Amino acid sequence: MKKELDFKTMAPAIIAAVGGAENIKTHTHCMTRLRLVLADKKKANEEELKAIEGVKGVIDQAGQYQIVIGPSVEQLYNEMLPLLPETGAEAPVNENLDGDTKENAVSKVFAFISGCITPTLPVLIGSGLISALLAIVKFMNPAATETNTYVLVNALAQAAYSYLPVMVAFAGARRLKTNEYVAAFVMLALCSGTISGVEELDLFGIALTKVSYTSNIVPALLMVPVMAVLDRQIMKVLPDAVKSILRPFILGLVMFVLTLLILGPIGTIIGTALANFCVWLTSFGGISMAVLSALHPLLVMVGMHTIITPLIVNEITTYGSSLLFTKALAANLAIAGAALAVGVKAKKAENKQTGISTGVTALLSVTEPALYGCLIRLRKPLISAIAAAAITGIFVGMFDVRAYATASCSFLTLPIFLGGTMQNFVLACVAAVIATVLGFVITWFVGFDE
Incomplete structure (x- = not known):
């Protein structure tokens, strides 16, 4: 009961210390931190925040105002939600709030990548623990790997990585304020067995590069920003009467084609480069x-x-x-x-x-x-x-x-x-x-x- 009362006290105090609800453009949380994007960072009072009981630290990094709480951050966040605008209840947007500088451009890229990955961490952790449990079962009884139970539970563990691009696309689209369901729809199609890793495919007579979309998050990270730009242009051009019908149709089809022809192959090149970088990085033992x-x-x-x-x-x-x-x-x-x-x-x-x-x-x-x-x-x-x-x-x-x-x-x-x-x-x-x-x-x- 005491903890609940503390959260109810902390929530309005934190909101007031960052300049009020109207100063919070978007808000989310990870496993230990509140992550806010503020309209005007100058309105936030860092010393006042640090003085609030339960706040362990304040970090202004990568376009986010991060308030370190600890494992109970979700309970605090739930107390804050009724006090905040519903439109801000999403992952922080990829906006330059402090001017167009090179530093902010780099910061925006890091913030975007982090914002796409962070929401998926609970799934990856859950998958990791399930995989660990299966590893223990396999060690104690190797024959168990042939049972239906093991196969089914293993499918659950592997799904987190196989469909990670779908979750990354969803989180990225939400962050950039474009339609997250269309983004997930496109990535689900690309991750299907009909397309992912299949050789000798062609589209409109154009030979497609073989790309494994399952487990590959780079094409998703490339697709979402392009989709956000295209979505804004579509919204400007289409009449209001047909937006709800034609917008998802055009957006889904165009992004599907663009990813197959251009973004997917580029993502494969980048992914291979990242893998080689990891090998190089760890080669020094x-x-x-x-x-x-x-x-x-x-x-x-x-x-x-x-x-x-x-x-x-x-x-x-x-x-x-x-x-x-x-x-x-x-x-x-x-x-x-x-x-x-x-x-x-x-x-x-x-x-x-x-x-x-x-x-x-x-x-x-x-x-x-x-x-x-x-x-x-x-x-x-x-x-x-x-x-x-x-x-x-x-x-x-x-x-x-x-x-x-x-x-x-x-x-x-x-x-x-x-x-x-x-x-x-x-x-x-x-x-x-x-x-x-x-x-x-x-x-x-x-x-x-x-």
Whole structure:
């Protein structure tokens, strides 16, 4: 009951601190943050926001005003919804709110990609956990893979990646304020067995490049912006009397043809380049993974960690596993270890309580409370966690430890490292212990100022 009352108090306080409901153009949330696009950022009072009980941090990044809450963000968001305009209840739009500068153009691209990927993360996490469960079943009883139950549940797990382009197109279309159902309709057609990966197809006598649309999010990311531009032109030209009939017809047909002839092949080229980039990036073994693992907490701090998600998804769908994703295991548990060390060593009761509670939360995969409530505030523990993550990154890079699905990395989700050899899983478990212990030990000996 107390928590419910807190959310009811927090919701109007947050809205007032960002300049009122009329200053919020669009609003959404991820697993731990409110993500707002404000009409005028100058009206937001960051200090007032940070003073609200329950707000762990504020980030102005990639066109979004991100307010860090923690795992209970959805409950808070539900309290805010009745106080906000219904038209804003969608993923943030891809608009330049601060002028046409090169920096903002790059920021808009990152914001668009992040805005398309972030809404799909719950599905990918759910799929990853189901895949992990199936991996455990397969390890304990290999014959179970032949049963109908295993096959059916596996179909559920694989659907998340097979139809990920459909979800990305839907999220992207909603973000750009075009018809998300038409976008999904086009991508569903492209992902069908009649088209995806089929050779020797032609359209109007024009030979089509073989493109695998299932699991390939790049064509969807290219299609949606073009569709949004086309949609606006159609709305200007068509008479009101026929818009509801002809708009989806023209939009769907034209985007289907454009994607088959142009955007799909371009997307394949980009996807191949991304896959090759991942191979190059991880070819340096321990060095590259040390850098990536050390950077992960910093990317989480500024809300840019989802930018790497397309690379990870592309890596898994292309090669069946991801070395890049293992950086999150190293970083998350290093953060957990550092926070727990603060909880054990701190003299102030507040720091003890915060360290223990956020450390346990980080062990269970949600690291923002530990980062904002403990490590950033005390500074030295953050540096210690980064060092621990880097050392663990060297380990996972040297031994090529790979994830076979995606989920929020923690001790609970270690089964996502099943799928290859048993050695890979054991090494992942060892890496988890190394990260946690190093995070704790380095923080303990480096110390911190309270």
